[in-house]
Amino acid sequence: xxxxxxxxxxxxxxxxxxxxxxxxxxxxRVEWICCDWAIQSVGAVTVPIYPNSPPEMVQTIAVDSAxxxxxxxxxxxxxxxxxxxxLRKVVLMxxxxxxxxxxxxxxxxxxxxxxxxISPDDLCTIVYTAGTTGVPKGVELAHRNLVDIxxxxxxxxxxxxxxxxxxxxxYAHVFGRINExxxxxxxxxxxxxxxxxxxxxxxxxxxxxxVMCSVPRVYEKIYAAVMARVSEASPLRRxxxxxxxxxxxxxxxxxxxxPILRAQRGPCPS
Numbered sequence: 001x002x003x004x005x006x007x008x009x010x011x012x013x014x015x016x017x018x019x020x021x022x023x024x025x026x027x028x029r030v031e032w033i034c035c036d037w038a039i040q041s042v043g044a045v046t047v048p049i050y051p052n053s054p055p056e057m058v059q060t061i062a063v064d065s066a067x068x069x070x071x072x073x074x075x076x077x078x079x080x081x082x083x084x085x086x087l088r089k090v091v092l093m094x095x096x097x098x099x100x101x102x103x104x105x106x107x108x109x110x111x112x113x114x115x116x117x118i119s120p121d122d123l124c125t126i127v128y129t130a131g132t133t134g135v136p137k138g139v140e141l142a143h144r145n146l147v148d149i150x151x152x153x154x155x156x157x158x159x160x161x162x163x164x165x166x167x168x169x170x171y172a173h174v175f176g177r178i179n180e181x182x183x184x185x186x187x188x189x190x191x192x193x194x195x196x197x198x199x200x201x202x203x204x205x206x207x208x209x210x211v212m213c214s215v216p217r218v219y220e221k222i223y224a225a226v227m228a229r230v231s232e233a234s235p236l237r238r239x240x241x242x243x244x245x246x247x248x249x250x251x252x253x254x255x256x257x258x259p260i261l262r263a264q265r266g267p268c269p270s
Contacts, residue, residue, distance in 0.1 A: 002105065003030075007038035009107035010100035014069065014089065018043030018114055021065040021126065023081065023090075024172075025049040025058065026073035028193055031093045032171050033181060034101070035071050040143070043114040044069075046125040047138075048172040055080040061128050061136055062087050071097065120144035127174045141174070150182045157211075161188035165211040166203055168194035179213045 016022060022039045024046055026032050039046045047065045049058055051073070058080040062070070070090035072078035081090045091097060105111070124143040128136040165184055169176025184191040192207045194200060204212075230241050 003034045003101050004037045004041060005105035005108060005111060006100050006103055007034050007097060008041045008111045009103075009105045010096070011038055011042050011044070011069070012107045012110050014091070016042055016044050016069050018117070019123075020044045020069060021047050021067040023047050023049060023058075023062055023065070023067045023070035023072075023087075025051055025053070025070070025077045025080065026093060027051050027196075028167065028171050029073065029093070030193065031073070031097055031101070035093070035097065036171070036177075040118075040124060041111055041115055043118055043122070045123050048125070048127065048177070050130070050170060050172045051077055053080070057136060061138070064128075064136075064138060065126050118143065120147070125174075127172075139174075146178060146182060149178050150186050153179055153183050154187050159183075159187050159189065159211055163187065163210045164190040164192065164207065165213070166192050166194055166200075166207050166209040167213075168197065168200060168203075169213060169215070175215070176213060 011022070016039075022044050024032065024035055024039070025048075026035075036046050036048075045065075047061065047067055049061055053061075059082055061067075062081060063085055066086050068086050068088055070078070070081045070087060071093065072081065072090055073093045075092060075094075078090050078092055081087065083090065121142050121144055123140055124146055125141050126138040127141060128138050130136070165180060167176065167180035167184075169180060171177045171181070180191065189211065192203070192209065194203055230238055233241070
């Protein structure tokens with residue numbers, strides 16, 4: 001909370017006003033989350049951008065969103081943002097944001113005043129499509145949208161403050177941002193931020209999360225890799241694998257499994 005208020009104070013002193021669009025281009029990191037919440041807390045609008053976006057796409061988003069301010073994790077990403085049109089300033093997480101985080105929040109009264117004026121239907125964020133089939137298109141989401149989706153996810157899934165998650169989906173995508181960050185705050189669990197897809201196998205063993213979000217393509221790749229290994233296994237190993245799959249499927253579809261099915265499935269984690 002202190003970090004969010006410190007960045008919010010820095011944004012106010014930098015001239016960010018309620019309703020301003022603020023670009024946020026960075027890899028997943030704690031500062032990304034602090035900046036996002038700080039932007040929202042001063043009544044501005046977060047416009048996240050994938051860090052691997054080409055400069056022309058970044059500029060298209062900056063112009064279309066009429067952004068006045070930008071935050072980049074480093075100088076390389078900041079170089080993709082041109083100070084033209086409405087965009088008047090870009091700061092770095094490695095320098096300005098780091099400095100704001102070291103300082104005590106100086107604009108608590110103004111932050112509080114702005115927070116009280118935000119309504120559920122006010123614009124919270126503009127999320128742009130990847131642009132793989134043409135010009136990126138911005139989707140406007142109100143604060144109500146993000147809150148309602150977060151609450152719905154918690155109601156549907158049996159998660160609690162005893163759960164932990166490994167967050168690895170890009171925060172520029174609304175799926176990861178809501179289900180890995182906002183939902184985690186709402187249900188009070190512990191969230192670990194991954195260093196990236198290349199480190200997932202190692203991090204899964206280290207963190208052992210009880211909750212993890214992903215996209216269909218990742219599950220398809222995992223399934224394909226498993227089935228490739230199964231196809232090369234001995235007949236006995238293939239038979240054991242198929243038996244395990246059938247047992248797991250039966251258990252998942254049974255509300256009250258009988259003792260035999262429970263024994264086949266093995267002990268449930270407490």
